Amino acid sequence: MHTVLVAGGGVGGLACAHRLSRRLAGCDRVVVFDQMPMHTFWPSLLWVMTGTRRSSAVTRPFKDLRDARVEVVQAPVTAIDPKSKIIHAGGQTWAGEALVVALGAALDPDRIPGLGAEPGNFYTAGGAAAVWRELQALEHGRVVVAVPTTPFKCPAAPYEGAMLIDAYLRKRGRRARVSVELWAAEPAPMAVAGPGVSASVKEALARRDIAYYPGERLERVAGDRRQLEFAGHRPVSYDLLAYVPPHRVPEVVVSAGLAPVDGWVSVDRHTLETPHPGVYAIGDVVGIPLAMGKPLPKAGVFAFAEGEVVADRIADQLAGRLPAAHFDGRGECFIEMGRGQAGFARGDFFAEPAPAVRAYTSGRHWHAAKLAFERRWWSQWW
Ligand SMILES: Cc1cc2nc3c(=O)[nH]c(=O)nc-3n(C[C@H](O)[C@H](O)[C@H](O)COP(=O)(O)OP(=O)(O)OC[C@H]3O[C@@H](n4cnc5c(N)ncnc54)[C@H](O)[C@@H]3O)c2cc1C
DSSP states (O other), X not given: OOEEEEEOOSHHHHHHHHHHHHHSOTTOXXXXXXXXXXXXXXXXHHHHHTTXXXXXXGEEEGGGOSOTTEEEEESOEEEEETTTTEEEETTEEEEOSEEEEOOOOEEOGGGSTTGGGSSOBTTSHHHHHHHHHHHHHOOSEEEEEEEOSSOOSOTTHHHHHHHHXXXXXXXXXXXXXXXXXXXXXXXXXXGGGOHHHHHHHHHHHHHTTOEEEOSOOEEEEETTTTEEEETTSOOEEOSEEEEOOOEEOOHHHHHTTSSOTTSOBOOOTTTOBOSSTTEEXXXXXXOOBOTXXXXXXXXXXXXXXXXXXXXXXXXXXXXXXXXOOOOOOEEEEEEEEETTEEEEEEEETTOSSXXXXXXXXXXXXXXXXXXXXXXHHHHHHO
């Protein structure tokens, strides 16, 4: 009998655990550890922020997972020993034949002075709901969507957020009285996907009269005055602030010696194995450098694919077969644009010298496909 330990029950962790459950022998165990009682489908937070989903609709309890073979321990992972493949969680010690680290990226809004005190962190369910409350009440003024640091998960999300806010205000007839702008640390939208994708996102913002300020460094937030202080600018006032918080690697991963405090876990980009044999890391917790000099974007589509690759490799290894599955860096994403429209891009991010990504013409069908994807997300495991 074998035991596989999966730290984190997010996108990558659940994909890995469910694939393992299908691939391993009946007597083997798959144990997932998560600090939360619920799994969240993060892409739907954009719809929470603009009122088309309630917070309760974007989570499901782990205890209701259909597959009884996926055991979930609800407890924070407090220590990982990669040499012995041991996890400490909930006051207990767990040992496995293989260990998968899928703890995602930790959110660190306090890294920018004053930012953490602001309610509009739409990368959490509470923050997305807070933006929605403020948005409904906003009759006139200035909405600022801020992305103060890189990297951040889902490179499209802040751009989608700004377009969805714009669409809501237009629908309510308030757009002439409310300006919408986006201030970002990155030099261009979704730049890793190439200049074509960047240009089409910029054009979509311009068409909606959303002012875009790339390459700007947020130094502090004066919440009492409702002002953002960007380097080299006079303070930017706001009536509603929706922001992407700074991201960092979880502390427990640093203490395990798997990542530096200011970096991410290094893995073989095809096998996702860390330097410790039998210890894998997948999803947002990982940093995979690309030939063009930027890292592979942090996105659920990659976390999912990596989780399945790792599950197949572990299943083969435990059965004494040579593992063949490998992660190929291919992925796609929807770009919500409001009013029932969405764009779509798909490509090979391991292509050299730069990712080969194609942006498809936006339309209602991509929005419908995203809705179908959300439905499938829940029906596959719950
Ligand atoms: C608003 C928004 C929109 C997005 N839209 C898209 C999209 O359209 N397409 C796309 O591909 N991606 C999207 N993403 C990104 C995607 O959600 C992430 O890239 C993906 O969730 C990463 O998966 P993961 O398994 O690495 O981490 P996560 O899904 O974040 O899971 C990590 C898990 O680890 C748990 N955890 C953390 N620390 C501990 C600990 N110490 N002990 C126990 N448990 C712990 C957490 O509770 C969490 O459940 C979006 C993200 C956001 C925020």
